[in-house]
Amino acid sequence: MWSDIEKRVSENEADAEQSPAPHRMAIFSKLRNAPLIPVHAVKKMAFFKLEDDEAFLWELTRPALNFFVHAKHAEAMKEAGFFPEPRPYDHSKPPSGGRHVALSQKQSFEKDDCLCIKVTGPEDIDRLISVITETQGFAQGRVISRAQIEAAMDAYDSFRNNGAHSDNFGVFGEPRDYWVRSSRDRENRVYPTKPLIGFILGKTKLNGGWGQKSDAAARLHNAGFIIVDQNDQPIERPERYEHLMEGADRIRLCALNYFIEPAREKAAREVSIRAGDLAAAIGLKDAFPNICQALGGEKFQNLAQVPPPTSTEPNPSSSTVFTYTLNSQPEADIVTDTNNTTSPSAVNLILYGPPGTGKTYQTAWEAVRLCIGTEAAAELRDDRDALTTEYRRLANEGRIEFLTFHQSLSYEEFVEGLRPSTGDDDLEGPDETAGGTGFRLKCHEGIFKRISERARLDQGDHGGSQRLDRSSRVFKVALGRRHVEDDRIRFGLDNDLIHLGWGEDIDWSDERFDEFNEIFAEWRTKKNPDASGHDGNIVCTFSFRADMQVGDYVVVSDGRDRIQAFGQVVGEYYFDPDATYHPHRRKMEWLWRSDEGTDRSRFYPNGFRRHSVYKLNQSLIDWDALEEITFGEDTSLHSKEGRDYVLIIDEINRANISKVFGELITLLEQDKRLGAQNEVRVQLPYSKKRFGVPPNLHIVGTMNTADRSIALLDTALRRRFTFQELMPDPRVLSEDVGGINLRTLLSTINERIEYLFDREHQIGHAYFTNCRSRADVDDVMRHKVIPLLAEYFYEDWVKVAAVLGDGPGMTTEHFLQAVRIAPPKGMPEDDINGDKFRWNVKANFDFSEFEA
Incomplete structure (x- = not known):
C-alpha cells in the first residue's frame, strides 16, 4: 500500500x-x-x-x-x-x-x-x-486556583509548626526574596512563593521570582494573589514583564480573592469593598478611576457571580464603597486570566525608527501576539528560537503573511490584477479576457485579497457558521431531461446518488480508467473505432469517472438557468449492472434540495451547457451566494469565532501608498470593516466581485526613518495607523565585550549623530547585539557602522570623524586617520581654502574612549 x-x-x-x-x-x-x-x-x-x-x-x-x-x-x-x-x-x-x-x-x-x-x-x-x-504527557505549567494556593499555605503552616511535609518544603531552605499574602485571616499572612508553588506542582527546583511566566511569584501574581516583601508591603509589578497581569483584570481577581471569596467562606450575605482599601492592599497609586470602573463593571459581576452592586458617592473616589449581595455560589476551581482573550478591534500598527532598532523582531512578536494572545505569546518574548518556531507555524497555516513594499509595487500585485495565462482553461467569464492567440489575461488575487478572504472565512478552533470547502471543485450534473425524465431526477435525489448514461454498458471501475487516454482507447476498441476525443461518451465518462473526486461538489441542473439540488460526492465511481438506466453511479450527500429550485445566476454567471456533466469554472463561482443557498443564511460576514490573521508589510513607506492600496485605503478603518457599524464594501475593478476587509485581519508595518521621514508618509495612511517608535536602546548591550563598553560606545556615537544630523539617523543597538568578542565589535564598526555613517553624511569625512571622535586636533586617532594633503605647487594662496585631508580607516582600532 x-x-x-x-x-x-x-x-x-x-x-x-x-x-x-x-x-x-x-x-x-x-x-x-x-x-x-x-x-x-x-x-x-x-x-x-x-x-x-x-x-x-x-x-x-x-x-x-x-x-x-x-x-x-x-x-x-x-x-x-x-x-x-x-x-x-x-x-x-x-x-x-x-x-x-x-x-x-x-x-x-x-x-x-x-x-x-x-x-x-x-x-x-x-x-x-x-x-x-505513549501514555506519558509533556509536563507544562498549570493554572492555579485560590483553593490550591490556600491549601498549600495550610501545609506550610504544618511544616513550620511540627515539621510535616518536610520532604516538600525542607529542600527550599530559608526563604529570601519573594513572598505572597494569604487571602484568609491567619496568624502569619505572609508566605514564601517558591515552596508554595513547589508543593502544588510537586517540584523541588524552580525560580521564586517573576521573570518568567512559570516562575513562582509570576504564577501567584497571575492567579490574583498579592506579592509582598517579608514585612507584608506590596511589591510593584515590574513594567518590563508583559506576562504579568495588570490593569482591570488584576484588580478584579484581587477583589475576588481577598474580599468576595473570604466573605463567602464566612457565609456573609453581603460584602463591601472600599476603593481606597483595595488600592492599598494591591499597592496601586492614583488608580481610583480604574478601580471603581472595574468593581462596578459587568465583567466583575460575571467573574464573582454577583448581581450589580450599590455604590456610594462620589464615584470614582478613594472613598467610594461598592456593596455586593452574595449568593451561595462557590468559587470557581480555576481563576482564568482574561488577558488571554484577543481584542476584537483590528490593529493597524506601524513600527518606525532608525535602522537596527529591532523592528523586524518586534513585528514577529506583534504578529504572534495578535494571533495567539498576549499571555501565550509572553512566554516567547525573550526566546528567539521559540518565537521563530511559532511564527513559522502560523505562517505555514497562512495566518501570517510577509511582504516588502518597493517603488514598483502596484495595486495589481497587492490586491488583484490581470496576468497572462496559457492553457485550455474555459473562457467563461469577465475575469478572463482574450489577449491574443497565444495567451489570455486571467484575474489573479494579490496577497492582500488572499489573506483578507482567508481571515473572513476562518471558523476558529471550534467552528462557527457552516462553510463549504472552497478548494473543492464544483461539477454541473444533469440527471435527466427536464419534464421528460423527472422520475430519473427524483430517483437520484431520493436515493442520494448521481447517475450517468454516457459510456453505455462498459464497467469503468478498473483503476486504469483514471486516465483519459485509457477511456478513449477502450471506447474506440469496444464501441466506436472512429470516435474522436470530443465524443460525449468519452468526455462525460472521464469527467464523471476520473476527474470528479470524493469531496467535490455537484449542482443538479434544472435547465440552463436553474438548479434544484447541491451536494458533496461521498463515494467512488461504481457500475450497477442491474440498473435499468444510467448504470454509472456515485453516492452523494445532498446538502440542499428544492422542488422549486433557484436561479443559477445567484452563484454562477454563465448559463449551463448541454453536457450531462462538466466542471464549472472555479473563478466564476460566488461561494458566499452558494453558501447562502445551501445553508439558508448569509455567511459573507466573518465568523465571530474566527482566528486572527496578520499581514506584515516591511518598508511600508517605500511604495506609492495611494497606488498600491487604491480605494481599499478606506476599508482599513476599524468602523469600515465587515460587520462594523459603518461597514463598507467595494466592487473590485477586475473580478467585479464585492470585497470588504474583515475585523480579524491586522496589519503591522515597519518604516526605516533614515530612509524617509515619517512626515512624508501618505497622509491618508498615517491617520489610519497607530505609530510606535523604536529607538536605539543601549541598555540591552553588554558593558564588557572584550574590554569594550558597548553601551558607552553606542550612546556616544548616537549623541554626536543627533547633534550633527538628526535623531532619525542614529545607529541601532541590533548592530551590536551579536558581538561576543573584541573582534566582533571591530568587524561591526569597520564593515557596517563606518560605511553607514559615510552614506549618512554624503562622504563628508570630517563629520564622520567627528562622530567617531577623530579628526585634526585630537590627541588620539581611534578609527580614522587624517593625513594632510599639500596644495599643488604654483597654486595661489588666495585659492587655498583651508587644509585638505586624506581620510583612511585605520587597520587597528583604538577603543580606549570606550573601555569597560
Whole structure:
C-alpha cells in the first residue's frame, strides 16, 4: 500500500492547480519510517492505522501539513505543544457528519469526533505519533486556583509548626526574596512563593521570582494573589514583564480573592469593598478611576457571580464603597486570566525608527501576539528560537503573511490584477479576457485579497457558521431531461446518488480508467473505432469517472438557468449492472434540495451547457451566494469565532501608498470593516466581485526613518495607523565585550549623530547585539557602522570623524586617520581654502574612549 500512497503524493506534487507544498515529500519519507500501517489513499487523503488499529489520516493537498487523530488525544496534544482543532461528528448530518467525508468512513473515525493537528514540517512527525502511542504527557505549567494556593499555605503552616511535609518544603531552605499574602485571616499572612508553588506542582527546583511566566511569584501574581516583601508591603509589578497581569483584570481577581471569596467562606450575605482599601492592599497609586470602573463593571459581576452592586458617592473616589449581595455560589476551581482573550478591534500598527532598532523582531512578536494572545505569546518574548518556531507555524497555516513594499509595487500585485495565462482553461467569464492567440489575461488575487478572504472565512478552533470547502471543485450534473425524465431526477435525489448514461454498458471501475487516454482507447476498441476525443461518451465518462473526486461538489441542473439540488460526492465511481438506466453511479450527500429550485445566476454567471456533466469554472463561482443557498443564511460576514490573521508589510513607506492600496485605503478603518457599524464594501475593478476587509485581519508595518521621514508618509495612511517608535536602546548591550563598553560606545556615537544630523539617523543597538568578542565589535564598526555613517553624511569625512571622535586636533586617532594633503605647487594662496585631508580607516582600532 505504500506504493499507492506514494502515487497519490506524486499526483498532488504534479498538480499545477495547487500551490507548492515544500514539505510533502519529506513528510512522506518520515511517515514511511514511522510505526504506521498504510491502508489506502484517495486524491486528498492518506489513511493509516497505528499498531492498536487506531486511525491516523494525512491530508495530501496543499499545504500537506494537516493530520487527523481521535478526539481522545486533545489534552495530550495541547500538552505536547500542538494546537488541536476539533472536527466533531454532527449526527444530524449523516453520512459525513458535517465534516470532510474521509473523516467519517469506516477506515477512519466513523461517527467519533476527531482532531485536526497542524504540523510545521517533518520535524514534528515523531513527536505527533509519540503523543498517541505513549501514555506519558509533556509536563507544562498549570493554572492555579485560590483553593490550591490556600491549601498549600495550610501545609506550610504544618511544616513550620511540627515539621510535616518536610520532604516538600525542607529542600527550599530559608526563604529570601519573594513572598505572597494569604487571602484568609491567619496568624502569619505572609508566605514564601517558591515552596508554595513547589508543593502544588510537586517540584523541588524552580525560580521564586517573576521573570518568567512559570516562575513562582509570576504564577501567584497571575492567579490574583498579592506579592509582598517579608514585612507584608506590596511589591510593584515590574513594567518590563508583559506576562504579568495588570490593569482591570488584576484588580478584579484581587477583589475576588481577598474580599468576595473570604466573605463567602464566612457565609456573609453581603460584602463591601472600599476603593481606597483595595488600592492599598494591591499597592496601586492614583488608580481610583480604574478601580471603581472595574468593581462596578459587568465583567466583575460575571467573574464573582454577583448581581450589580450599590455604590456610594462620589464615584470614582478613594472613598467610594461598592456593596455586593452574595449568593451561595462557590468559587470557581480555576481563576482564568482574561488577558488571554484577543481584542476584537483590528490593529493597524506601524513600527518606525532608525535602522537596527529591532523592528523586524518586534513585528514577529506583534504578529504572534495578535494571533495567539498576549499571555501565550509572553512566554516567547525573550526566546528567539521559540518565537521563530511559532511564527513559522502560523505562517505555514497562512495566518501570517510577509511582504516588502518597493517603488514598483502596484495595486495589481497587492490586491488583484490581470496576468497572462496559457492553457485550455474555459473562457467563461469577465475575469478572463482574450489577449491574443497565444495567451489570455486571467484575474489573479494579490496577497492582500488572499489573506483578507482567508481571515473572513476562518471558523476558529471550534467552528462557527457552516462553510463549504472552497478548494473543492464544483461539477454541473444533469440527471435527466427536464419534464421528460423527472422520475430519473427524483430517483437520484431520493436515493442520494448521481447517475450517468454516457459510456453505455462498459464497467469503468478498473483503476486504469483514471486516465483519459485509457477511456478513449477502450471506447474506440469496444464501441466506436472512429470516435474522436470530443465524443460525449468519452468526455462525460472521464469527467464523471476520473476527474470528479470524493469531496467535490455537484449542482443538479434544472435547465440552463436553474438548479434544484447541491451536494458533496461521498463515494467512488461504481457500475450497477442491474440498473435499468444510467448504470454509472456515485453516492452523494445532498446538502440542499428544492422542488422549486433557484436561479443559477445567484452563484454562477454563465448559463449551463448541454453536457450531462462538466466542471464549472472555479473563478466564476460566488461561494458566499452558494453558501447562502445551501445553508439558508448569509455567511459573507466573518465568523465571530474566527482566528486572527496578520499581514506584515516591511518598508511600508517605500511604495506609492495611494497606488498600491487604491480605494481599499478606506476599508482599513476599524468602523469600515465587515460587520462594523459603518461597514463598507467595494466592487473590485477586475473580478467585479464585492470585497470588504474583515475585523480579524491586522496589519503591522515597519518604516526605516533614515530612509524617509515619517512626515512624508501618505497622509491618508498615517491617520489610519497607530505609530510606535523604536529607538536605539543601549541598555540591552553588554558593558564588557572584550574590554569594550558597548553601551558607552553606542550612546556616544548616537549623541554626536543627533547633534550633527538628526535623531532619525542614529545607529541601532541590533548592530551590536551579536558581538561576543573584541573582534566582533571591530568587524561591526569597520564593515557596517563606518560605511553607514559615510552614506549618512554624503562622504563628508570630517563629520564622520567627528562622530567617531577623530579628526585634526585630537590627541588620539581611534578609527580614522587624517593625513594632510599639500596644495599643488604654483597654486595661489588666495585659492587655498583651508587644509585638505586624506581620510583612511585605520587597520587597528583604538577603543580606549570606550573601555569597560
